[in-house]
Amino acid sequence: MNKNFNLAFLGTEACDMDWSRYGEPGIYGSTQTLVNGTVLIDAGRTGFRSLARFQVAPESLEEVWFTHYHDDHCFPAEVAQIVQAHGTAAGPLVFRGTALLLEALRGALPSEVATQVAWTPFEVGHAFETHGWTVTPLLANHCDDLCDNLPVHYLVEGPCAKFLYALDGAWLMKKARNALQGKRLDAIVWDATVERPGDYRIFEHNDFTMIxxxxxxxxxxxxxDANTRLVLDHLARSLWQNPIRVPAPYLVAEDGMELEF
Ligand SMILES: [Zn+2]
Ligand SMILES: [Zn+2]
Known part of the structure; x- marks a missing residue:
């Protein structure tokens, strides 16, 4: 069992890119992160293409966890390519998300693709176990256009390390904050869509002062504490100064960046 975590940031952009130009300089991928080489969190507008860009073989994936059904995080055309490239030789790819999200995604995939997936819904606030980790999906403060299809953050607790994957979303909800009580985190990946205060998007995303x-x-x-890695991710590059500068200990996620803890 791998005792530590490796996060590979395969895409780090919010949604102000022209993703038909993905691969050109300055065009970042839609936000998705690979955990220990086997669990992909989200697969949005550049989902399949970001795996290819960073030489992640789809066959090596075991699970995909979805945070919410916005197309920069869950985009059926890219998801379908991942499933087809993964195949079923090593067993089906496991998809985790809320029942409503998985139902909507299943309906958007060609049926011959949908049958290759192990659909594994969770309930928000109820932990599941996988890979020797305890994973708790926590309600995120993001986008009421999703209605009952609730957005989540993920609290991931391994034998030796813990992290919170907190995007998309503005201020942590009180229940999410309370779920962290008594736990020292090794890393937090933040929704850092906006740099400066005063932007209207703060009602569903963070600005840096909120973080x-x-x-x-x-x-x-x-x-x-001083050893917690604080990663700013899901940046709308048009809403940050260029070049991006943040004080220590904050780290700005870049496409292709890896973090071990
Ligand atoms: Zn997003
Ligand atoms: Zn979103």
């Missing part, structure tokens, strides 16, 4: 305020509260509660 700093939340981090202060999490430091006071000993959930975050």
């Amino acid at each position: 700093q305020t939340m981090v202060k509260a999490l430091v006071d509660a000993a959930i975050v």
Whole structure:
């Protein structure tokens, strides 16, 4: 069992890119992250193409976890290519998400593709076990256009390390914050769509000052300490100064960046 975590940031952009130009300089992939080489979190507008770009063989994937059904995180055409390239020789690819998300995605895939997937819904707030980890999907503060199709963050607890994958979403919900009580996190991946205060998007995404305020509260509660890796991800590059500068200890996710902890 792998005791540590490796996060590979295969795509790090929010949604202000022309993804028909993916592969050209300055065009970042839609936000998706690979955990320990086997679990992909989200597969959006560049989902399949980002695997190819960073030489991740689809056959090596075991699971895909979806955060929510926005097309920069869950895009059926790219998902279908991943499933087809994965095949079923080593067993079906496991998809995890809310029942509503999986139902909608299943309906959007060609039936011969949908039958190759192991559809594995979870309930928000109820932990599941996989790979020796305990994973808790926590309600995210994001987008009421999704109606009952709830967006989630993921709290992932392994034998020796823990991290929170907190995108998409603005301020952590109180229930999510309470789920962190008594746990020291090794990393948090933040929704950092916006840099400066005053942008209307803050009602569903963070700006950087919001993240700093939340981090202060999490430091006071000993959930975050000097060794916690704080990653800013899902950036809308048009809403950040260029080049992007952030104070330590914050890290800006770049396509292809890897983090071990
Ligand atoms: Zn997004
Ligand atoms: Zn979204």
